[in-house]
Amino acid sequence: MWAKTVTGNFAKVIHGLNANHLTDQVIQRSKRMILDTLGVGLLGTSTEVCHKVAQYSKIYSSDLSSTIWGHLDFRLPPVYAAFVNGVAVHSMDFDDTWHPATHPSGAVLPAVIALSEAFPQKKKISGLDLLLAFNVGIEVQGRLLHFSREARNIPRRFHPPAVVGTMGSAAACAKLLALDQQECKNALAIAASYAGAPLANAATQIKPLHVGNAAKHGLEAACLALQGLQGNKQILDEESGMGAFYTDYNPQTLPTLQSYPWLLEQQDVAIKRFPAHLATHWVADAASSVRRKLVQSSENLTPLDKIGKVILKVPEVRYVNRPSPASEHEARHSFQFVACSALLDGSMSVQSFASKNIHRPALRELLCKTQLEHPPDNTPSFDSLYCEVSVTLQDGNTITDRCTTFYGHWRKPLKKEDLEEKFQSNVLGILPTEAMEGIIETVYNLEKVEDCSVLSTFLSGQSARALPKKLRFF
Template structure:
């Protein structure tokens, strides 16, 4: 077998649109639509506005769209950065393989670059689909290099590692780099990779995705100009192996019979903006609530003696009294109590007003976590059980093994579109949101991806709409 880095570079270079299966195209289009929706919604967040202020400093030669903004543009590197931050600003983006957020690291970089190069080259929908899937595939394959990567991470945030590499691979594909330069793109990207888990549940965490998009784009562009790195970056423990304790690199399948990971496993798409682990908790708690609340009545808080959530032992998710939206998005306790109190969790659940509700604080005081030894911190096998003990001695219990939205139980096409429309309509007109949905739905037929950028910044011109109607 050839060295792993050389093998990866060769496959990245050699894959073409004919390798994409119908199932991969269908699933990746769902991912693209969802990512655009959560990214548009994320443009309303505080952290997004802060990185906008920072990036405006570099906008003298602006050439790429900032999603949801008609008033200014940025150089592609910073457009990729701020749009990537927007995608992860609410922890609302997809999860896969299982412990990374794959789309936000790749799509903003590709869209920014494709727009910046429109004067020199026109990129089609199939071009975008192929490059996107190369970026997703590389992330999934790299995560198979370590059994440690199968569990909820403890040291490094995966998107900052494999997301950076995936972004570089995707951009290398879009730029049609030769195998030598694909190899260099991976080598350069590895020196940008990594972010500690300590910044989880803080406003800094979204920067991990923004940086992955920006750094991958920058690495591939530098490689295209001849910048060189270690030719065996994926083979060495001192290369990408520096991030994992049990690193075991593997070659990719041959091009003749290539098998995509996205063909084998769907992606998890979230119904509400919080850490994926909270979605099991929310479904279990919502089921328990049905035993406690009849009709339009409210939850009998005073009648509850104790709430127990049986969850895996994930230290950064044990937040008994979260005081910010970012802490609440990473709190098993908050998810349990909010679902019990309201019956569901939504974007509005994480407002300061809802987080500080006296009723919620009262429930949080009664909540405790337990960690059964069989409940492992892996998105593939974890479960959640919620038990509510009443003052009269009655106990109600429900368990969730697979929440709705998990790759084993994916969102329906209708619910995915409802989520996108709900998110995008907070920023764009109904016509622009509809234009994005139509464009993504027909992406393999789109001749010029600039139509997507036009809608993303809010344009609804008759000319753009005419392009959509021509599908």
């Protein structure tokens, strides 16, 4: 009888999905997501917040251990490896974004990679096993978000990865652990009690912990369910369950397993070209276009004393309205900062958020001339928002441009070569070239990999020479 509930239905689908359900498009899109997430996670290992949580997590020891990405010198128990690597993925707000809004990969991939290393030697996890678990985790997040119209807009109360990401991580790990339907329900119930983080911590060092905790808590929920821990069997059905996070929560059963219609098949993700809140990417493209019109020669921008004001027409999103950001985290969540940086430099990059660039006098001068406007037709949804940048000169002339779809958005996805360039740029200096190339080759051939521990070998910084010959497929 319990299978007729939404929670029971989810458990049945999580349990019943297998690799034959994966389509070529889902596999190809998820490979892109995996490669991008590994790159931004490896880059994030160099951040202060990642260093702090790594040091904190070192106090734990266990017979089981998993790789900390970019580190050959120490390992951690799986839940803490998932935590540290999850924090690394979101430490610069450089990870992928979906619609309805969440960061889907960072909550799931660190958990399934860490868990795959913890299996006994007799049970190897294949690349196809990893792909399936990853996609189950992505699917559960997407379905939960579609239970709420409120979730289709940029969030106001809870940071989505801390809510649906925790549930997706639990579902992915439940799949990898081969939990039965009853255990899957318990994993979801346990995860729901771990879920949730307020948006008030956006633009602080705490925000990356939301993704790290989602990965950690989802893995922990699945492991606790395997141990027999029990929770509410209708956690997805009840208003006091998952409904607690959304005022208009309306749960529905999932499609039948026959020719299962993956949401990732229907809706690609946005992959970022620079590390900042997704809404700022519209601003960057519009501002860069305006700059090209302002440039008087190949190198010189119109002098700042000739700029009277800068108007940004953007949706009303309070936590990305930061007129004078004081830190890299605030700058990543500032329409104003990204617009002014793009106007000054012509483009955005990782270096845009370095302290010397955040506090440069020219930027501060331009910020003082920048104002936001919120047109009523510009709704706060990643699927429909736009940005218009207007620069009015002292002589009265106005230069304007509008961006409705930036390069990297799901409607305008990155080309393969640009995705690889982003990955290589992120990993440069973190891993040796051989390990970097090994990750790319492994991810592109993941469905053929017999033992996905090869991926962890490369993530730790080792080369193909460290692999047993039977694992070298390239």
